[in-house]
Amino acid sequence: MNRISKDYFIENDTLSIAKGLIGKTLVRDFGKGEILKSKIIETEAYIGEQDLACHASKGKTERNKIMFEDGGLVYVYLIYGMYWMLNFVTEKADHPAAALIRGIEECSGPGRVGRLLKLDKSFYGENLETSNRIWIEDSIIQSKIIATPRIGIDYSGEIWKNKPWRFVVEK
Template sequence: MADRLPTSYFQKHNAVHLARLLLGKTLVRKFPDGRELRAQITETEAYFGTDDLASHARKGRTARTELMFGEGGFVYVYLIYGRYWLLNIVTGKAGQPEAVLIRGLNTVSGPGRIGNLLELDRSFYGEDLGISERLWMEDTVLEGEISAGPRVGVDYAGEVWKNMPWRFVLISATS
């Protein structure tokens, strides 16, 4: 078993850098019934500060985004379409709202599907990845190349922000 990534790991890097670094890491979910799911992270997307018009932080501090303004290493989940909880990891230093959306795993693709697979809900909001007994990341690396491209589903942010090359995909060496 690989080492768990400590909370401080997520505080050392901004969202764009960490989005690349998380590719190949192992996401672990321990369910209440004792089952454990382990999957490699294969796709991420970065959201960077209040100027980023695709980020929830663009509207400043709200009850929903308060966690993004804190230190990195905590889970930021939110509900979309009334049925999908999306998994984001807060990054960087307090006061600089940044997060990385987990978009793909080697077992499933799509942030809504990931939320369903992990059985996420509101209770994960604010979960500390460094000490959580139900969700954490381990320091593993997959071989392969990384491609970067525009983020998905953020047309509302305008041409500049929707086309930021802040979506990262791990392309397996065996593909």
């Protein structure tokens, strides 16, 4: 299997990446020979400082600063005091954007994904091209991909909450 390069995340636009990640394989090496491989089945795109659903809309902060770097890095953050959200930084430096992994074949729901992968603060900024703990491998999935509005961002207003920037395989 081919590991997805950092360039893939830097050179493509976030919507293409979010959609393109569907069907690719998320690999998590827990060490001691324990490896989890599962295909990505649901993602969302968060794009730029104008996107009011994107954390970068508040400018660069201690939490979101990784999104302002070149793509190909992991952006994790704790939500509701208990769930680690797994995101991949996309696009070039100073173009803050990311793709959220909302579901893999193993389990559905971003909070569950973070729990299954045993994510924590130490994954912040992890390099997907060189990490020995988490990376993406090329693969495809034989299913139709559909786009819908993103979940849980009603606060972002009519324009942004209705963008069809969530990608999921048709069941």
